[in-house]
Amino acid sequence: MSTVKALIGQAVDRLADDLEALSRKIHDHPELAYQEVQAAAWLADYLTGQGFAVERGVAGVDTAFRATMDTGSGPTIAILCEYDALPAIGHACGHNIIATAGAGAGAALAAVRDTLPAGRIQVIGTPAEEGGGGKIKLIQGGIFEGVDVAMMIHGFDRWILHQDLLGIVRVGFEFTGKAAHASADPWEGVNALDAVIQTFNNVSMLRQQVRPDARIHGIVTQGGAAPNIIPEIAACTFYVRAPRLDDMWDLHRRVIACAEGAARATGCTLRVIDLEAPYEPLKRNNTLLGLFRANMAAIGAMESPPLADRMGSSDIGNVSQVIPAIQPMVQIAPHGTPIHSRAFEAAAVAPLARRGMCQSAKTLAMTTYDLLADPGLVKKARAEFEAAK
Ligand SMILES: [Zn+2]
Numbered sequence: 001m002s003t004v005k006a007l008i009g010q011a012v013d014r015l016a017d018d019l020e021a022l023s024r025k026i027h028d029h030p031e032l033a034y035q036e037v038q039a040a041a042w043l044a045d046y047l048t049g050q051g052f053a054v055e056r057g058v059a060g061v062d063t064a065f066r067a068t069m070d071t072g073s074g075p076t077i078a079i080l081c082e083y084d085a086l087p088a089i090g091h092a093c094g095h096n097i098i099a100t101a102g103a104g105a106g107a108a109l110a111a112v113r114d115t116l117p118a119g120r121i122q123v124i125g126t127p128a129e130e131g132g133g134g135k136i137k138l139i140q141g142g143i144f145e146g147v148d149v150a151m152m153i154h155g156f157d158r159w160i161l162h163q164d165l166l167g168i169v170r171v172g173f174e175f176t177g178k179a180a181h182a183s184a185d186p187w188e189g190v191n192a193l194d195a196v197i198q199t200f201n202n203v204s205m206l207r208q209q210v211r212p213d214a215r216i217h218g219i220v221t222q223g224g225a226a227p228n229i230i231p232e233i234a235a236c237t238f239y240v241r242a243p244r245l246d247d248m249w250d251l252h253r254r255v256i257a258c259a260e261g262a263a264r265a266t267g268c269t270l271r272v273i274d275l276e277a278p279y280e281p282l283k284r285n286n287t288l289l290g291l292f293r294a295n296m297a298a299i300g301a302m303e304s305p306p307l308a309d310r311m312g313s314s315d316i317g318n319v320s321q322v323i324p325a326i327q328p329m330v331q332i333a334p335h336g337t338p339i340h341s342r343a344f345e346a347a348a349v350a351p352l353a354r355r356g357m358c359q360s361a362k363t364l365a366m367t368t369y370d371l372l373a374d375p376g377l378v379k380k381a382r383a384e385f386e387a388a389k
Pocket residue numbers: 093130340
């Protein structure tokens with residue numbers, strides 16, 4: 001290992017207690033999408049203290065930030081932090097670890113600033129991953145325009161260098177029928193809840209005829225006011241996911257047809273509601289992954305084989321469609337712990353999570369160092385990105 005990388009590792013070890021305290025603070029004060037006021041401020045304060053020039057509320061997003069350290073003319077490498085929590089189950093996606101691994105990587109690089117090759121390091125705070133598409137707003141706001149390469153990690157129950165992400169489109173259906181007394185005059189009513197139930201039944205049948213890597217799942221968001229009133233309004237929301245964007249849009253069309261059929265069958269009228277911008281699939285970049293893998297091996301992190309069936313979606317996918325970007329999965333919970341579970345929420349502040357956070361901070365910082373030390377690698381990552389278009 002190079003001397004600078006050894007120094008990066010030592011810096012993370014030295015900062016580990018502070019980073020763990022920050023991680024716990026974020027974890028214990030879960031904030032939902034675009035409401036991550038405390039988490040964003042704590043991270044921005046921390047990076048300011050480490051010598052970064054921090055801009056708060058970038059791209060018109062109050063809880064986004066950009067922390068920059070400039071060491072001269074060279075590539076711009078971004079390390080991304082997420083810090084939003086989930087409704088009801090808090091930090092069950094471990095974004096407190098993403099946040100502190102990213103901030104820790106920045107801090108470790110700041111600690112070796114005098115020995116860094118010329119370039120620019122940005123730690124970017126990206127809110128609202130669990131819904132709301134914070135990174136999409138930052139892309140639209142031009143935050144990634146001057147960035148050559150972006151990377152982040154995500155907590156998981158094992159180390160996986162690259163996990164495919166599904167594209168996701170979210171759609172709402174609102175059915176309008178006609179209220180009537182459910183016992184005295186049911187034949188006068190048009191039952192909007194029946195349309196919702198029929199939509200679920202239609203989607204269940206559709207699901208038999210889709211590819212195994214597609215996902216369609218929904219909840220009822222409105223189901224009537226009282227059992228003695230034929231529901232006048234009922235609504236549901238579906239998420240539709242597929243590994244390719246064209247397949248995703250095709251499936252989206254078929255799911256809408258399920259709702260249209262339900263409306264027809266029940267005599268309701270249907271309003272289709274587009275819900276927030278789609279998340280795009282993760283574009284793979286082997287140049288960046290290769291560097292990350294070598295640094296993982298150097299710090300003794302054990303890589304597991306990729307998993308074909310445990311796929312989610314994230315707005316890092318959208319970033320990966322505009323610049324080379326990676327999101328390796330990092331072990332922060334015991335094997336077999338599902339994410340978005342209460343067990344994962346508890347694991348995200350356990351000793352294994354501290355270890356994963358420190359290992360991630362080191363690997364992210366070392367990979368950033370590699371890219372600054374050899375800008376040819378940045379060009380190679382870009383060429384691979386272009387070729388994959
Ligand atoms: Zn999540």
